Amino acid sequence: MLRFIARRLLETIPVLFIIVTATFFMIRFVPGGPFTAEKAVTPEVMRNLERAYNLDKPLWRQYAGYLGKVVFHGDLGPSFKYPNRTVNEIIADKLPVSLELGAWAMLIALGLGLPLGIIAAIKRNTFMDYLCSAFGMIGICVPTFVLGPLLALSLGIYLHLFNVSGWYGPTDRILPGVTLGFVYAAYVMRLTRGGMLEVLNQDFIRTARAKGASEFRVIFRHAIRGGLLPVVSFLGPAIAGILTGSFVIETIFQIPGLGREFVNSAFNRDYTLVLGTVILYATLLIGLNLVVDVVQVWLNPKLKFE
Amino acid sequence: MRSSRLLLPFSALALLLGSCARHETAVESGNRDQVLHLGNRDEPADLDPHPNNSGTTGILLSSLFEGLVTRANDGVTILPGVAERWDISPDGLTYTFHLRADAKWSNGDPVTAQDFRDSFLRVLDPALGCEQSNVAFPIVGAQDFLEGRLKDPAAVGVRAPDAHTFITVLRHPAPYWLGILAYNGPLWPVHRRSVEAAGGWHQRGGAWTRPGQLIGNGPFVLAEWRPNSFIRVVRNPHYWDAAHVRLQEVRFYPVEDENAEERAFRAGQLHVTYRLPQSKVATYEREHPAELQIAPDLRLAYLTFNVTRPPFTDPRVRRAFSLAINRGQLVKATLGKLGQPAESFVIPGTGGYSFTPPKEAGFDPAEARRLLAEAGFPGGVGLPPVEFTLNGNAGVTLLLASALQAMWVQNLGVHVSVLPCEFKVYLSICREKQFTLLLDGWGYGLDDPRDPLELATTSDPNNDSAWSNRDYDAAFARSDAALLPAERNAAFDAMNAILAREMPYAPLYAANQGFLLRSSVRGWRSNRLRAIDWRQLWLESTP
Numbered sequence: 001m002l003r004f005i006a007r008r009l010l011e012t013i014p015v016l017f018i019i020v021t022a023t024f025f026m027i028r029f030v031p032g033g034p035f036t037a038e039k040a041v042t043p044e045v046m047r048n049l050e051r052a053y054n055l056d057k058p059l060w061r062q063y064a065g066y067l068g069k070v071v072f073h074g075d076l077g078p079s080f081k082y083p084n085r086t087v088n089e090i091i092a093d094k095l096p097v098s099l100e101l102g103a104w105a106m107l108i109a110l111g112l113g114l115p116l117g118i119i120a121a122i123k124r125n126t127f128m129d130y131l132c133s134a135f136g137m138i139g140i141c142v143p144t145f146v147l148g149p150l151l152a153l154s155l156g157i158y159l160h161l162f163n164v165s166g167w168y169g170p171t172d173r174i175l176p177g178v179t180l181g182f183v184y185a186a187y188v189m190r191l192t193r194g195g196m197l198e199v200l201n202q203d204f205i206r207t208a209r210a211k212g213a214s215e216f217r218v219i220f221r222h223a224i225r226g227g228l229l230p231v232v233s234f235l236g237p238a239i240a241g242i243l244t245g246s247f248v249i250e251t252i253f254q255i256p257g258l259g260r261e262f263v264n265s266a267f268n269r270d271y272t273l274v275l276g277t278v279i280l281y282a283t284l285l286i287g288l289n290l291v292v293d294v295v296q297v298w299l300n301p302k303l304k305f306e
Numbered sequence: 307m308r309s310s311r312l313l314l315p316f317s318a319l320a321l322l323l324g325s326c327a328r329h330e331t332a333v334e335s336g337n338r339d340q341v342l343h344l345g346n347r348d349e350p351a352d353l354d355p356h357p358n359n360s361g362t363t364g365i366l367l368s369s370l371f372e373g374l375v376t377r378a379n380d381g382v383t384i385l386p387g388v389a390e391r392w393d394i395s396p397d398g399l400t401y402t403f404h405l406r407a408d409a410k411w412s413n414g415d416p417v418t419a420q421d422f423r424d425s426f427l428r429v430l431d432p433a434l435g436c437e438q439s440n441v442a443f444p445i446v447g448a449q450d451f452l453e454g455r456l457k458d459p460a461a462v463g464v465r466a467p468d469a470h471t472f473i474t475v476l477r478h479p480a481p482y483w484l485g486i487l488a489y490n491g492p493l494w495p496v497h498r499r500s501v502e503a504a505g506g507w508h509q510r511g512g513a514w515t516r517p518g519q520l521i522g523n524g525p526f527v528l529a530e531w532r533p534n535s536f537i538r539v540v541r542n543p544h545y546w547d548a549a550h551v552r553l554q555e556v557r558f559y560p561v562e563d564e565n566a567e568e569r570a571f572r573a574g575q576l577h578v579t580y581r582l583p584q585s586k587v588a589t590y591e592r593e594h595p596a597e598l599q600i601a602p603d604l605r606l607a608y609l610t611f612n613v614t615r616p617p618f619t620d621p622r623v624r625r626a627f628s629l630a631i632n633r634g635q636l637v638k639a640t641l642g643k644l645g646q647p648a649e650s651f652v653i654p655g656t657g658g659y660s661f662t663p664p665k666e667a668g669f670d671p672a673e674a675r676r677l678l679a680e681a682g683f684p685g686g687v688g689l690p691p692v693e694f695t696l697n698g699n700a701g702v703t704l705l706l707a708s709a710l711q712a713m714w715v716q717n718l719g720v721h722v723s724v725l726p727c728e729f730k731v732y733l734s735i736c737r738e739k740q741f742t743l744l745l746d747g748w749g750y751g752l753d754d755p756r757d758p759l760e761l762a763t764t765s766d767p768n769n770d771s772a773w774s775n776r777d778y779d780a781a782f783a784r785s786d787a788a789l790l791p792a793e794r795n796a797a798f799d800a801m802n803a804i805l806a807r808e809m810p811y812a813p814l815y816a817a818n819q820g821f822l823l824r825s826s827v828r829g830w831r832s833n834r835l836r837a838i839d840w841r842q843l844w845l846e847s848t849p
Contacts, residue, residue, distance in 0.1 A: 037359055043767070084512065164570055165559075166575065254535075
C-alpha cells in the first residue's frame, strides 16, 4: 500500500507542473489585464504599473521567476487586485471558511442521504421508499440558486430566524450549509439506495439471513460495507465539487470563502491569485482522489493496490 | 412506539428553530447604538486613497480621510475641510488654502500643509502609477512630473510656505478645481510617517492600510477589515469636527450581488443598499414607496461608433443610426425608472450647465432613412455588416441591445448582430479599437461638463471612437482657458454642437440611481455624486 501511495504522489509532480504551466500561459493570453479598468489610463501610467509588477519583463522570465518562488519558498506572490495582501494570505484567510462550509454541507449530505437511502432500500417499493426517492429527485432537480433564496426568504426574511447574508455567528452556517448539502444529500441517498439494493440481493446476504442473523446485523454488519461503495467513489469528486463549487452559495449568502476568490480572480485577471487557487484546488483534487482510491480498496475485497 | 419515533426528529427541529428564535436585527440594534450598516457593492482593492480608482471605495475612503474641502450632503455645495478658508487669485490660477489649526491625524499629529504637498506629489509619483493621477493635471508641471519629463518636485505647482498655508498653482483657470479636491481620494492627504514606515510611499500595497495601522484624518478610523465580509470604522475622537459626528460606527458591506443585497436589506441587515435590481423597482414602488430611492446619477450610456471602420467612417451613417432610436421608448421598455432618455453628451444640469440639443439629435426615422440612402445604402442595402459589442450579457444590457436591434430593423432596415463580451475582454476590445459599434457608458468623476466632453478629445485615452476633430479640440482648449462662466459655456455649446453634427457617440440615456434606504436613517440626501457628509447622518428608531 505504501508503495502505491508513494508512486501516486510522485505522479502528482508532473501533473501539477503541467497544470501550473498551462494556467500561467492561458491566463496571460486572455484579453485584458489586471490593470484594464473602466477608465483608461495614459500609456505612461500603464507602463509604470507594469514595471512595478514586473509585467514588462519577457513572459518566460516572469514564468521562471514565479515557478522558482513557488517551488523553493512556497510564495504564491502578491495579489494584483488586492495589493496589500499576498495570495498566501488570501488563501489562508478564505480556505478555512470554504472548508467549514463544505464540512457542514457534507455533514448534511451524509446525515440525511445515508439514512434515507438505507431506509428506501430496506422498505423497497413501499410508501417510505417513494417518499425518500421523491426527496432524492427533488434534491437533484432544485438548483442551489433557487433553494438558497427560497430558504433565505422563508426562514430569514419572513420568520427572522437567520441572517440571510454574512458569516458571523454559528447560526449563519445553517442556511448555506443546508443549501449546499441538500443537493449532495439527494445524490448520496440515491447512490446508497442503489448500492444497498444490489448488495441485499446477493447470495452472502441470503446466507446470513439463513443462518439466523438479525435484520439489523444483516444490514449494518454485512450489507452496508458493499452498499456504500458507490457513495465512497462519489465522495471524492463531491468534496472537490463542494470546495470549488461553493461560488454560487458564497455569492447568495455573502460568505467570504475561497470559491468566490477562485472565480472572481479570473474575471479580475489577478494572475497570481488565479494560479494560487488553481494550484491549491489541483492539489486538493489529486489528494482526494488518492484517498478515495485507498478507501475503496479497503472496502472492496475484489480490488487490490496495483 | 411509532409516534414517539416520529416525535424525535420533530422535537429536535423545534429545539433548533427555538434556539435561534427571532433575533434583534442589525438595523434595530444599529438604530439604538448609532451603527450604520451600509451596502457598498465592492470589496475595496486597498484603502490607500491615492491609487484608488473605484467610486464605491471612494465612499468608504471619505469616512477615513478628508481633503482640503469636502462636499455637503447635497453633492453640490463645497464645504471647508482641512482648509477652513481659501483665496483664489483674480486670474483663477492660484488657490491659497488656510488650513485649520485643529486638524489632526487619528493618532493626534497635526495635519499640515506639508502633508498635502507630500501627498499631491505622491499621487504624481511615476512609480506608484495612480490611475486617477490625471485629476491633478490642472496643476502646473503635474503631467510632466508624472510622465518623467520633469524630475524636480519643486517645479510642480504645489507649495507649503508654512504649516498652515497650502498653495496650488494651476495651468489654466479651473472652476471645478475645488470639486476635484473634494473628489474620491486621489488628492486627499496620507500620513507620511506611517506610510513610509510600512514601505508604502513609493509603492502600492504597504501594510499601513490595515486596521490598527491606518492613520487617517477623517471622521472615522478603521477598526476592522474582514475581506469580503465587512469593513468597520468607528468614530475618530481626533477629528476636528468630532463634536458633530453622531454615528458611532459605520459598517460597509461589499455585497456584489444586487439580489443578495436586497434580501439583506429586507431581513434587516442593512440600512442602505447600493443598488436595487431593476425587476424589483415596481414592487417597492407599490409596497414600500418610502424605502425606495430614485435619484439622478452622473452616468451616461451611449453608442460608440468606430469612425475608422466602415460603415461608420461616414458621419451620415452614424447620424442615421442615432436618429432611428426612439429613446423615450427605449428607456421605458428596458430601464423604466432607472434611466432617463438623453440626447446630449452632457447630462442636463451637470455643473449647472445644460445644452439644448438641436433637432437632429432626436428621433426622426424619415430623416434617418434619407441620410442612410444619401450615404449610399438605401434601405440598408449594401451596408457592411455591423457587429454590436456589449459589455456582458446581464439582463438589462441584452434588453437594451435587442430593443436597439429592433429599432434599426424597423426604422432603417438594417440588421446588426450582437456580441456580448466578458468585461475585461470588452475593455480590451475598446482600447484596441477592435469593434464596429459599442454599447458604452461613462460615469462622471466630476460634476462638470468638462468631464464627459474631455472624453471626445483627440488625446484622451478613453476616446474609444478614435474620432478626432480639430475644431472640437480647439473648443475644449478654449473652455479650459476661459475665466468667465459665459465664455466657458459658449465653448461647451460649441463642442456639443460639433458632437451632435459628427455623432462619434450617440447618447442613449442617463442612468438613475435606484437603492433602498430605511426611514431610520436621518440626514441622508441622495445626490448625483453619491457624496456623503458623515456629520449630517444619524439614526433614529421609527416608532
